[in-house]
Amino acid sequence: MLSEVFALRAGGTAFIVEVGHPVPRVLHWGADPGPGWDDDLRLTAAPAVLNNSPDVPRVLSVWPTERDGWSGTPAQSGNAAGFGTTPRPELAARSIDVPDDGVGGRIEFRFVDRVSALRSAVVYELDRFGVLAVTMSVVRDLGLNPGAAPYTVDGLLALLPVPERAVELLDFTGKWCRERAPQRAPFGFGTHLRATRRGKPGHDSPYLLVAGTASFGFGHGEVWAAHLAWSGEQRYLAERLPEGAGTFAAVLGAGESLRSGEVILADGERYEAPPVLFVWSDAGTDGVADRLHRRLRARPSHPRTPRPLVLNTWEAVYFDHDLDRLTRLAERAAAVGVERIVLDDGWFHRRRDADAGLGDWFVDSDVWPAGLDPFVKVVRSHGMQFGLWFEPEMVNLDSELARAHPDWILGPAAGLGPSARGQYVLDIARPAAYDYLLERISDLVRTHEIDYLKWDHNRDLLEAVSGERPSVRRQTVALYRLLDELRARHPALEIESCSGGGGRVDLGILDRTDRVWASDCNDPVERVRIERWTRVLVPPELVGSHLGADRAHTTSRTTDLSFRLVASLTAHAGIEQDLTLTSDADLATIAAWSALYREVRPLLHTGRVVNADVADDATALYGTVAQDGSRALFTWLRFQTSAAGQSGRVRFPGLDRASRYRVTIREELGAASRHQGHDPEWVARATRGPVELSGAVLAGTGVPLPTLNPQQAMLIDIERIP
Structure with a gap:
């Protein structure tokens, strides 16, 4: 040849x-x-x-x-x-x-x-x-x-x-x-x-x-x-x-x-x-x-509609599902501009803690005597979408499903190993188990006209054998088939991939889902680092980024509201904290953040992600630049103290050096606390109104940035002058 x-x-x-x-x-x-x-x-x-x-x-x-x-x-x-x-x-x-x-x-x-x-x-x-x-x-x-x-x-x-x-x-x-x-x-x-x-x-x-x-x-x-x-x-x-x-x-x-x-x-x-x-x-x-x-x-399946502001109920109520409490939460969510509410874990049969109920995908009549309809109606009455949490691939031994079908649990015939998070793995490649999940989930989606599924997967697969044959690949192929069939039956349905947070983030799962939960950690100091690297692979509109409580659920670190809000404004934004316990002043600030998210999401969800290569790892400068270069939104952030007293000239990547720009420091979410006496002159002016600067200076020589205190962040809005 x-x-x-x-x-x-x-x-x-x-x-x-x-x-x-x-x-x-x-x-x-x-x-x-x-x-x-x-x-x-x-x-x-x-x-x-x-x-x-x-x-x-x-x-x-x-x-x-x-x-x-x-x-x-x-x-x-x-x-x-x-x-x-x-x-x-x-x-x-x-x-x-x-x-x-x-x-x-x-x-x-x-x-x-x-x-x-x-x-x-x-x-x-x-x-x-x-x-x-x-x-x-x-x-x-x-x-x-x-x-x-x-x-x-x-x-x-x-x-x-x-x-x-x-x-x-x-x-x-x-x-x-x-x-x-x-x-x-x-x-x-x-x-x-x-x-x-x-x-x-x-x-x-x-x-x-x-x-x-x-x-x-x-x-x-x-x-x-x-x-x-x-x-x-x-x-x-x-x-x-x-x-x-x-x-x-x-x-x-x-x-x-x-x-x-x-x-x-x-x-x-x-x-x-x-x-x-x-x-x-x-x-x-x-x-x-x-x-x-x-x-x-460029995919035909890529979300085209604006990514709605989400409230997920988990960190607000955990397993305490009470209609009155959830109604108050929904009303406050609507007041600050939330567009989708997701009812998290705790809604199904005997699910009062993490050790029971997984696999029994029927609404718990003890907690929800009239079913989910009353809460769904509250959500819809405020013009919001409704979503529901599932963990279909897992099962508790304390469940009707496990008692009726112990052979559906993935594991060796010699006996199951230890549980993880109180749960085992369901053999979803088994046709009967697959059909059960498909019909239960599909029925709930149809009955409640569910807009969104949060699809969780909390534990590793250990001794993943079925009939004594290794079965990880079979499980994965069955998962793909299950997601594909649900999407075929319910074309408008959106699905989020969550796996104990970010345990299943890949472009295979994103061929079948509309978003990933980057991490269970809502501590903004950790979250910024996690999301910054998540965005190397996944565009921002497919990454959930939520506002948590002042004291983080996972680390117990306490941070300012302004820092948490700015950190949650780089992807698909949402809320986890209990708004019924939030002060009126903080609610007003969250409402301002909600409005700002709706203003900038066309940019965030279509633009080019950029990160400055800064010399000081205690700081970060990252942003999104419009594809046509007309606008950019940057975040200047400090994680911790460092030896340097000030940054020197920092360059803004992605801007056109031949253009001129209007630069504004956005402080409607609160001013970042400074570790200095006075801002650089251009920053002081940009906090009062737009300052004109050349791209040659912004992207070429760089500009001095303020020295922030640890766990503080600043939003910098940049528009090209025609």
Whole structure:
């Protein structure tokens, strides 16, 4: 087969492969070198033949295996009862589909592997925003090797190369109420592997694996990133070998983390790996965020209506469901401008605490003798939408469901392990359990014309076996099917993905839901950090950000109302605190915040997210800039004290240096407390009215910002002068 070069190009990014026998090889992924250089890439695609190495140049193919001289983690791992462990895919077919305008496109390669008795495929799709989606699949075909045993798939990994200048790694860890905590490390030799075994991505999910040039930041540096769009168990990998990867230095990749024996293919059966999204940017992690946000916003299913201001009842009433109390709460919510109320945990059968009732999705007649209708009518009478909390994938042993169907509980036949948060996991891949959930939830949605479901998932999946077979993948596929069916039955229904807060935040779940709950932590000091990194992947309109009580439910930290309000004004805003205990003065301030949210949400929910690379980690400057550059809203915030007495000149990213702007300090939510005698002169003037400044100063040289006291924040509203 004569070699050919296939290329996909979009948004300054290019993916280029050479198609040859037996397996195509990757020539380039990253900045678009421009058309016309394909022959040069092909000419320079072969590295040196090293001492003590294979006698032919190593190749990084689209399906890396040991046959290519690749000694790193292979794209495919598995066996047929101990045999067929050295895959030898041979190219059988290839196709390329590029739109008429030449932007983006799709490349597919199909292979035949007689050693493994598999037909396999890898598909690359580059969207117009420069995001490259990679999907892989294998199908068992005993016609290729009659008599072979069933094939156990141990994993498929989508791997792409990165160059030698990618010398640092960024990924994430965390725990409940401290999700998406960044961690950085040198990209050294060996394997950087992050795998989850929680039945979901988890609060410590790697989330996004980024390789970049030295000291890359929010707005600078060249970066290569990977995200697995999957809500089950995950595997992220960055690998550098002394001999490199073909002409590249290292690889970056991801795939589903499969448990031993979870996928065993008989003749004709297929395994399709979840998609991996690869993103290149020469503008740091904000550049990655911009590409991903534009991709998500272009989806037909992306929310188009203004994201309503939400009140969720959990931190206001907990399990104390009383119609009179909830009515007073709803009336106060309406008075401050709330547009949607979500009735949280405690409404269903015998649910007076966390140890009973999960699985019994019937309204508790002892607490709600007339059903939910009286409260729903109160909510509707004030023009608000109604939402309801569920945790469908979990079950308490103290429930009618568990007593009637103990076999529906996911776990080994030898006996259940310990509960977590007083609950176990329902085997939703079991048809009868699936049908029960679908009909109960659908009936409640239909009966009460529910607008919104808060869908929770509070515990990890331990010993997740059904019929003694590993079942995490089956659970995840069943969850997707359940969400898809509910959306098909109720097209107007919106669903929030909550998993003990931020334990299931990924682009697989967001293909089927309309929002994620970033964390159960409403402490604004913690929340700002969590949401700042959540927004690298998820656009603000899909991230719930709520006002909590002055003393945080999860940390007991006390903060000013103004700080909590400003911190909750960067995403899809809401309220958790009990407004019936709030003073009239604070209610007036919350009403002003509600009005400000409605004013700025068209900007927040369509604009480009930016973060300043500041020298002092005790401070943060972040904002949203309109796509046309006409307006921006920034937050200047201090977490704690630091050695520096003042900030010096801080640059506002995302603004046009050739434009002029009107800059206003917005203080209707309260003035931030200062740790200084007087503001910089321009700030003092901007608190009284708009100040005109050039983009060259704001974005280029920077401006001095006030030294705030810890746990204080300032809103800076910027409009371009026509």
